Amino acid sequence: MSTQPKILELNAFDMRSTAGLDPDTARLVERRRQTFGPTSMLFYKRPLNVVCAEGVWLYEADGNRVLDAYNNVPSIGHCHPAVVAAVSRQIGILNIHTRYLYDGVYTYAERLLATLPPELSNIVFTCTGSESADFALRAARGLTGGTGFIVTANAYHGNTSAVTEVSPSSASAEPRPPHVVVIPAPDTYRWGLEGVSEAFAVNVRSAIDELSSRGIKLAGLMADSIFSSDGVYPGEGGFLKEAVDAVRAAGGLYIADEVQPGFGRTGGHMWGFERHGVIPDIVIMGKPMGNGFPMGGVVIKPDLLADFGARAGYFNTFGGNPVAAAAGLAVLETLQSEGLQQNAHETGHYLRDQIAAVGKVTNQIGDVRGAGLYIGVECVTGDDVKTPNPVLADQLVNAMRERDVLIGTAGINGNILKIRPPLAFRRDHANIFLEAFAASIRSLV
């Protein structure tokens, strides 16, 4: 790459050299470079050469077993037998678009919608979270007559052209269009927990004014309620409400991106927005919805969908196909039968408490926060002003990888450890994690 890689991408293998890799891994890197090109990023200084996975474990070609504390797509566990069985069965029966009637698709839609507030009673199936976010942007524009969007400073909502514009974390080299105004994420570590509701709302109101001064009408606020790529800021439940009220007062919609916090991950609730006592106008779903089977969805108030549908068509070839519906239904049923939301709540608490305890050996672990099994650990230099320490974060991620535990980083400075395992991550897995974390800390600080 001719440009400087972003700090966020420090945790990347350098594709220019395979020095130090075993011959099989080096050969895979070479085949990848030949087909994917040189700018496709692999995680970790020593990339994973994976051959299979099960539950919270990945297995490498050399037989090495790796604990997954990073991946939220295989949310109920890698290769979960319920999803394997559902997909294997359905793909041999019927796999078609939604221009014909098929019972199983409506059964899934009904079951999914039953987990949401009754106001949110319609669904548009898509294939990915990015397509969901893209639809939400388009719908919000059509419905409000506005074009302006407010997002947080290091938000990531997806990869289409339109969604990249509202994803500052991935659009660094592309100029930000005037219809997008970014505001700081609700940095509870630096702002304190108490004033976050008001401070965040003040920033939202300023953004509305800024759009207005540019002659742009507000379409909406798009946010995931855990501010995942910003660095994991769950804050106190309820703090979003004041901001959402301000958005609505200005004629905008609140679009809840549930790709990260949804499907039970935050432990206390099925959906992240429920922590805040607000009902979104549009809800975006993706990643964990099918445990890796590609699927997404937009849940929307029916009057909004009818209004949008009257002025524009939308059809998604793969969205809502019977195999996706079968996978999605297996995920919902397993979340319940295995008590995974409750496990996220309990194991998440335990893991946060213990990480904080381990971190006390140094003043460079500044904050441990999260909700359920979404945890952020902030690396700082240890000075008086909480200066971010992306170098330590990157070292810790790779030290953990060397101890066979996968985590990642987040935040505009890349200094926050992102810990986000499959929800099947139990206390014994947490203990394995904690041992590796303690050893990694000891080796570095």
Add this chain to the structure above:
Amino acid sequence: MSTQPKILELNAFDMRSTAGLDPDTARLVERRRQTFGPTSMLFYKRPLNVVCAEGVWLYEADGNRVLDAYNNVPSIGHCHPAVVAAVSRQIGILNIHTRYLYDGVYTYAERLLATLPPELSNIVFTCTGSESADFALRAARGLTGGTGFIVTANAYHGNTSAVTEVSPSSASAEPRPPHVVVIPAPDTYRWGLEGVSEAFAVNVRSAIDELSSRGIKLAGLMADSIFSSDGVYPGEGGFLKEAVDAVRAAGGLYIADEVQPGFGRTGGHMWGFERHGVIPDIVIMGKPMGNGFPMGGVVIKPDLLADFGARAGYFNTFGGNPVAAAAGLAVLETLQSEGLQQNAHETGHYLRDQIAAVGKVTNQIGDVRGAGLYIGVECVTGDDVKTPNPVLADQLVNAMRERDVLIGTAGINGNILKIRPPLAFRRDHANIFLEAFAASIRSLV
């Protein structure tokens, strides 16, 4: 819907009434309305209530068997055992994103790229054709510094915000942005076959001038070489070259949308652009790639990808996952082992010839054209000026459905029958089709 449905959507069930449907079907319609809302379109005046499918056959709840001459996603046949086996096996082994190394993904990439000209040697995996088209637009903008695109008047390239702008067939109620100029599809029926190359190139040059007069620099021409949603205009092989030369002379890229013509459908070639003796800068893939498993891809010249990758990031969570790769590999192997491209060539010829023969009983079948198993049949009023007859097209589609054969319509006037079966559609299936077609014609003209 409060607005007038488009002529293209004449072939739609009216969701406002379930009168005349059997109780089970009526109940499914009601459940669909409750979950999907009232604007989600079902095909046919009497919608299909499907329970399973195999090969070229769909089965309805009442046991009715329906011949599929419409669906190109299950390209090697509905529920093909090779794809069922590949997906069922792989989803129990590993299903993860491409930030780790995995042999099977590169094997598929290599096999797929081997079917393309050597200049097109890099691939970016996506999840859908829409995501592929969206990436192509973004890449073309970044690479050329231009923003202007040329597309045909009733093109469809996908459903994201950016792609909808270049998909006039689905964007009717949304204003067309100034950076998109539409040109007429190469209407060989009215223009004649001979002058198409020059006429099409003249229109492309005019569009470049038009963009220029608006102060907009050209980014590219996006076209599928069979002009499917425009009404199926394969023309004579080679006619696109003059237009592509004009685009390149103006600094633009040629983006070949292979979602419709690709993967052997046109019979003579694996890829539609090969019929024209041109090598695109970017190739978009989707629908048939995984025979219904959601997957897409962008094949691109490596210098272009390296250039784009240096200025912007792109990552697709589901794109290139091992299960998609397994499905895609099964599709490539089956295309070859079952001789499906050759079958498309032979059965396509036979079907076109016989449709034309059947159509001779009336002057309202104006033209039968196509390549391989992509066939357009133009319904006209029978006057001297080839006036489009969308009413007849709609009646024929529904008359065929009543005779248990599925087809659709295309074209800016909705008067062209779109016949596009799975590639496993053989001569005996063609004969069943032809019997229903002859009877439908007799019943209507």
